[in-house]
Amino acid sequence: MSAVLETSIKPTLIELQHIHVRIDERDILKDVDFSIHEKEIITLIGPNGAGKSTLIKVLLGIVKPNSGKVISNKPLKLAYVPQKFNPSHSLPLRVKDLLDLEKCNAQIKAEIIKDTGIAKLENSKVQQLSGGERQRVLLARALLRQPDLLVLDEPMQGLDIQSEAELYDYVRSLPERYGCSILMVSHDLQWVMQGTERVVCLNKHICCSGLPERVQQDPAYQALFGNQRVLYQHHHDHCAHGDTATTCQHDSRPHIHPEPEA
Numbered sequence: 001m002s003a004v005l006e007t008s009i010k011p012t013l014i015e016l017q018h019i020h021v022r023i024d025e026r027d028i029l030k031d032v033d034f035s036i037h038e039k040e041i042i043t044l045i046g047p048n049g050a051g052k053s054t055l056i057k058v059l060l061g062i063v064k065p066n067s068g069k070v071i072s073n074k075p076l077k078l079a080y081v082p083q084k085f086n087p088s089h090s091l092p093l094r095v096k097d098l099l100d101l102e103k104c105n106a107q108i109k110a111e112i113i114k115d116t117g118i119a120k121l122e123n124s125k126v127q128q129l130s131g132g133e134r135q136r137v138l139l140a141r142a143l144l145r146q147p148d149l150l151v152l153d154e155p156m157q158g159l160d161i162q163s164e165a166e167l168y169d170y171v172r173s174l175p176e177r178y179g180c181s182i183l184m185v186s187h188d189l190q191w192v193m194q195g196t197e198r199v200v201c202l203n204k205h206i207c208c209s210g211l212p213e214r215v216q217q218d219p220a221y222q223a224l225f226g227n228q229r230v231l232y233q234h235h236h237d238h239c240a241h242g243d244t245a246t247t248c249q250h251d252s253r254p255h256i257h258p259e260p261e262a
């Protein structure tokens with residue numbers, strides 16, 4: 001079955017209808033219609049200032065649109081991994097304390113901690129984590145909420161190439177594993193357009209959307225990004241450690257390996 005057909009028969013999780021956001025006399029979002037289906041993976045792309053973060057904030061209920069509606073058939077649990085997270089230095093917090101804020105079944109919690117590669121960080125202070133470690137911890141915290149929709153705003157930031165590839169595979173496994181839908185914002189077209197079910201291209205309004213290979217042929221997409229940004233054909237072993245491509249023996253499910261120790 002094609003991805004488009006599969007998407008069309010999945011029930012709608014949340015729908016934005018005719019969303020208009022205007023701030024300081026400027027149109028930030030114009031007549032945006034957008035829906036996310038159950039267990040769907042969508043990538044939101046668009047140039048700087050296109051309104052991607054604003055659209056997310058509308059979905060999360062942080063920004064109230066000037067007009068339009070956000071509709072869902074049931075109360076949804078939403079989780080968000082932000083682009084930036086700067087915990088206050090005056091509030092020393094260990095990773096363990098941050099994770100304990102989310103109530104979650106112990107077995108699922110252990111699985112998430114293992115799969116995001118953060119087991120060794122539990123006693124580290126959140127303020128002292130590296131960029132890549134922080135992204136993993138934020139992803140784990142978001143998953144502990146067991147959300148219906150997981151929103152990731154450029155989650156690859158700070159991750160090394162190996163971890164980035166693993167995170168991408170891991171994220172792709174989440175709808176089947178935990179039943180959530182994924183909305184990912186990314187500028188990294190090579191990675192994110194590969195394998196996501198639907199790409200939505202935003203520039204205040206939705207310019208085009210659909211399968212990645214169709215979107216990149218769309219004149220609206222080419223006007224924004226040019227026609228040289230071809231899909232990256234990505235064939236390699238995501239379960240290799242370090243420089244030597246040794247297949248990971250301990251777990252065949254997608255997961256992210258811990259950062260190497262110094």
Ligand SMILES: Nc1ncnc2c1ncn2[C@@H]1O[C@H](COP(=O)(O)OP(=O)(O)OP(=O)(O)O)[C@@H](O)[C@H]1O
Binds near residue numbers: 024028046047048050
């Ligand atoms: N609270 C605000 N007050 C004034 N302007 C705002 C506010 N929030 C967003 N904007 C403006 O709205 C526009 C869209 O911003 P937004 O952060 O949604 O874009 P984006 O697509 O996420 O950009 P980027 O890719 O650079 O992160 C920008 O021009 C921004 O300056």
